[in-house]
Amino acid sequence: MFSASSIVTAVALLGAGVVSTSPSWTTNPFNPAAIPLAVRSPYLSAWLPQGGGNALNTAWPTFWTGMIVGWAGYVSVDGNVFTFLGAPSVTATQAVQKSFQFTSTQSTFVMTAGPVDLTVNFLSPVEPADLVKQSFPFSYLSLSAASNDGSSHAVQVYTDISAEWVTGNVSLVANWTTTAGDNNLVTHQVQLATQEPFTELNDQIQHGSAFFSTGSTQGVTYQTGEDVQVRAQFVQSSVLLNSQDTQFRAVSDKWPVFAFASDLGSVSTSSTPVVFALGHVRDPAIQYITSDGPLQERSLYFWTQFSTIGDAIASFLGDYTNALARANAIDNQISTDARNVSLDYAELASLSLRQAFAGSEVTVSKNSDGSFNASDVLMFTKEISSSGSVSTVDMVYTIWPLYLYVNATLGKYALLPMLNYQASGQYPNAWSVHDLGSHYPEATGHNDGKDIAMPVEECGNMLIMVLSYTQRTGDNSLIVTYYDLLDKWAQFLVDNALHPSNQLSSDAFAGVLANQTNLAIKGIIGIRAMSEIANMTGNSTGSQQYASVATSYASQFQKLATSTDGKHLTLSYGNDSSWGLSYNLYADRMLGTNVFPASIYELQTSWYGNADTSSQFGLPLDTRNNFSLSQWEIWTAATVNDTTVRDSLVGGVLKLAADGKSSKPFGDWYDTLDGSVNSFAARPVVVGLTGLVSQRKRV
Structure with a gap:
């Protein structure tokens, strides 16, 4: 499924926290x-x-910000009703959670409801080989029951969602419809009465609709209305009324919910799963700056194949069996590759894939006649929680090994928005832009040049990503089309990489610092990458010149960046008491450029190995503070030459994942002394915790 030379990227994960006391259910x-x-x-x-x-x-599901998104579930067994999902006020007997397991694409719970075990599977598919399927903003819920006492039992299941799914402000008015029979589906659609395209409120989009669907088969009933009334209907009768509430109102006014019930019949052995599709769809999805004319409105790619949302949902639901098989294959591949590194790494290997891909959207533009231009594919990514920016270059760079692992062409689609914009000449600075817009989903550029300045960081990142894409695929289109732009950035690095001025790196929260050794490493690798790019495009003179500069800078760097006792690289030149994680060496091994000699890797391996991490959650990012970023812990682990040191770094991150200090989707910025997580949550960069086999499986 994946390239044999892939980097274990989807294994870059983390979930910030097994509970500190063991739960009563089994976990895997x-x-x-x-x-x-x-x-x-x-x-x-x-x-x-x-x-x-x-x-x-025992708790409501929440949006990544912590806001509740109502999602409830009951199961009726021989007329006795049990709650299995959410914390609804209409009480029933609590099903007992028997087990929980997660893989890269699935979260599965087994809930004991008296004499029946209910398997609840949440599948958020990742489809890297299919742009239509990957751009579907839908996930699956499947429910199946099995007797646990050897007898047959009558089983009905219920689930609903609330209007909380469509807004960051529950005082706003929503409206809704239910359609039954179209495409052999029953679908609830809910949206805000007043739509605001491209506008977020508390990070939730104020545009588009939530869709909740299932097949319109025998035994399926539906109902919309006030939460307590609809839920009480099922608790009392195990069936819904096929009725609709048309009193549109604020989300918090008698909390409208949109429910389904399904009769599984008499259940002995495991029943056939009943499957639901849940999604949030908006069109247009992205506003993008182009070289001329008005801002371009872009749509999710799946619209190239479907004329109605009903057709799209029908295709998605109808594909469930195959989607589950593909998901199982991805899960197994990631688990196998992670175990080839270490068991600890495998423990961490399944929680990041959904989080990483859920930050990105694959889009297309329209032709002048209104048809979709399926050849104009651009992928945009939200910098969730940390800034909300669009396609931040160093964020895409952190995700980059994932694209190389699952499908390098996705990396091309992620690079093109930045390359196209800067090639248009609208961005005025000599270095690469930091992001494409301050507020997702408005990719409106920074024509004033006043974006966050990370000059050496972003120039190096762009050159490294473009080269690695070309190496992996053999597709020279990026290096040919954008050669002048790449050369401009490389020239900037020639002038600035060896002695970076007082500026930010990707770790912006740490502040500016002059002569950062780790930043110089990236800049020098970027220059060497341009040498390879020049060679690939037939510019042998340019290739030799850039190679000569990179070699000279790497030699000078060793003298500038090594402490006077020769034991480690410093955080910044001349500061002998300082040091940090030299995670930017990762790119040298990923590209196979060997800019830096083996002695540098040996030096850092020895230094990390002598650090006492027995009571810590890995090593600090640098000597300025106790905090670190978990992805850089793993990238550093990928650069060391000793498996004991590697496993110690991995073990620190595993300890973080198991410390029970957070209830937020994994946040990568944390304190290495106590494991407390800072403000970041659910960021797609969590997948940057990857690459531990890249030194053996190079591009």
Whole structure:
């Protein structure tokens, strides 16, 4: 499924926190801080917070910000009703959570409801080989029951969502419709009465609709209305009324919910699953700056194949069996590759894939006649929680190994928005732009040049990503089309990489610093990358010149950046008491450029190995503070030459994942002394915790 030379990227994960006391249910591999339920796009992002260890039916699912997104579930067994999902006020007997397991694409709970075990599976598929399927902003919920006492039992299941799924302000008015029979589906659609395209409120989009669908088969009933009334109807009767509430109102006014019930019949052995599709769809999806004319409105790619949302949902639901098989294959591949590194790494290997891909959206533009231009594919990513920016270059760079692992062409689609914009000449600075817009989903550029300045960081990142894409695919289109732009950035690095001025790196929260050794490493590798790019395009003179500069800079760097006792690289030139994680060496090994000699890797391996991490959650990012970023812990682990040191760094991150200090979707910025997580949550960069086999499986 994946390239044999792939980097283990989807294994870059983390969930910030198994509970500190063991839960009463069995877990595999562990209980993360927040369990992904429906995690598919920046606006379809529902999690079950853990912290002290919540069962599926003891807390409400929440958006990644912590706002509740109502999602309830009951199961009726021989007329006795049990709650299995959410914390609804209409009480029933609590089903007992028996087990929980997560993989890269699935979260599965087994809930005991008296004499029946209900299997609840949340599947957020990742489809890297199919742009239509990957751009579907939908996830699956499947429910199946099995007798646990050897007898047959009458079983009916119920689930609903609330209007909380469509807004960051529950005082706003929503409206809704239910259609039954079209495409053999029953579909609830809910949206705000007043739409605001491209506008977020508390990070939730104020545009588009939530869709909740299932097949219109025998035994399926539906109902919309006030939460307590609809839920009480099922608790009392195990069936719904096929009725609709048309009193449109504020989300918090008698809390409208949109429900389904399904009769599974008499259940002995495992029943056939009943499957639901849940999604959030908006059109247009992205506003993008182009070289001329008005801002371009872009749509999700799946619209190239479907004329109605009903057709799209029908295709998605109808594909469930095959989608599950593909998901199982991805899960197994990631688990196998992670175990080839270490068991600890495998423990961490399944929680990031959904989180990483849920930050990105694959889009297309329209032709002048209104048809979709399926050849104009651009992928945009939201910098969730840290800034909300669009396609931040160093964020894409952190995700980059994932694209190389699953499908390098996705990396091309992620690079093109930045390359196209800067090639248009609208961005005035001599270095690469930091992001494409301050507020997702408005990719409106920075024509004033006043974006966050990370000159050496972003120039190096762009050159490294473009080269690695070309190496992996053999596709020279990027290096040919954008050669002048790449050369401009390389020239900037020639002038600035060896002695970086007082500026930010990717770790912006740490502040500016002059002569950062780790930043110089990236700049020098970027220059060497341009040498390779020049060679690939037939510019042998340019290739030799850039190679000569990179070699000279690497030699000078060793003298400038090594402490006077020769034991480690410093954080900044001349500061002998300082040091940090030299994670930017990762790119040298990823590209196979060997800019830096083996002695540098040996030096750092020895230094990390002598550090006392026995009571810590890995090593600090640098000597300025105790905090670190978990992805850089793993990238550093990928650069060391000793498996004991590597495993120590991995073990620190695993300890973080198991410390039970957070109930938020994994946040990568944390304190290495106590494991407390800072403000970041659910960021797609969590997948940057990857690459541990890249030194053996180079591009």
